[in-house]
Amino acid sequence: MLGGDGESVLGTIAESEGLPDGRVAVVFNEADSQLTVFSPSGGLRNVGRHGAGPGEYRWVRWIKSRGNELHVIDPLQARVTVLDAQSFQVLREGLYPAGRYALGGAALVHDSLYVVNALLFTSDRAGYVLHSFGLDGELLYSFDETTEAHAPGTSETEMGVIRVLLSAEVDGRLWAANRNRYELDLWDATTGQRLDRLVQEVDWFPGHGREFPIDPDQPPPPTIVDLQRDTSGRLWVMMNIPSDEWAKHVIPRPRDAHPERDAYILRGDGVDAFDTLVEVIDVASARIVASSRLRGTSLLAFVGSTERAIAWDKVSGTEIPVLPLWELSLAGPMPCASAS
Secondary structure (H helix, E strand, O other): OEOOOOOOOOOOEEEEEEOOOOOEEEEEOOOOOOEEEEOOOOOEEEEOEEOOOOOEEOOOOEEEEEOOEEEEEEHHHOEEEEEEOOOOOEEEEEEOOOOOEEEEEEEEEEOOEEEEEEEOOOOOOOOEEEEEEEOEOOEEEEEEEOOOOOOOOOOHHHOOOOEEEOOOOOOOEEEEEEOOOOEEEEEEOOOOEEEEEEEOOOOOOOOOOOOOOOOOOOOOOOEEEEEEEOOOOOEEEEEEEEOOOHHHHEEEOOOOOOOOOOOEEEOOOOHHHEEEEEEEEEOOOOEEEEEEEEOOOEEEEEOOOOOEEEEEEEOOOOOOEEEOEEEEEEEOOOOEEEEO
8 A cells, every 4th residue: 555554645646667676656746846655664755856956856757667777757857867766866867858748658768768758849740749869868769640630738638649658678669559549559669660550449449539528428438548568478458447337426517616617527536437447468469368347446557567556545434545556467267357
């Protein structure tokens, strides 16, 4: 249970990453300037603070672990900081390409090659949503082109092509998932070339490219929230899917709410309105080998591996959020996903 006694008041998770020794680094809230590291024993440590000096940040947008290093990407300062994953001392710093609108995901391809999901509104880069760069801040490749137009300031929920990136394999390849379509692409980050595409054509996940208004009679389609690869090369896909009791979580807009808000809103924090669906795909056959819908449970992200995932829960009888860690495993003669 992240937070030790389960009674800590925690914010919304914006980013999380598992460390080699079992600790979990978490960034709360979208504009945080520090990260919190939880240990298996229940202790925690805050790392970083607001500022412009070494080890200080204006916006911890992405954190990525590799070996004994933790890479912190701060787009507002156009800086990448590499920390020792044990002491969190600054080892080295690099540049993040300025002028990007940071969106959904990031990947650390090797010690000094990064891929980020972002928009750049220049004539040569507009329309591409994935960009690779080195610690010198030089853009190498822009790839994954979309034909959908997006203006500066586009939010994540309005992006029809938001990507969730999988930590790259040693040969520079990485998988990227389309948030709003059940499509998984394999890219060579060192050349910007697409190597493969897996498409799951299922009726319950229609492709979509926009934000849907909250409607008690029309649950929104599923969205992909995270992607991970296990040691056998299978892809684990985590999705949000509306609860079977969606309508009971939808209430009319309060009278004192802004008039431009939707006619309906979700009750409370809205988490209870969604279940989590985890599916496991065998890449060689492009076949789903396991599928499990966790009803009443909202998993937020994989943590460092497919064996662990952060969930969202509440202290019994209250609205105080807590963050349990779930363990996921494949079991049975015919593989099926289970959670415990």
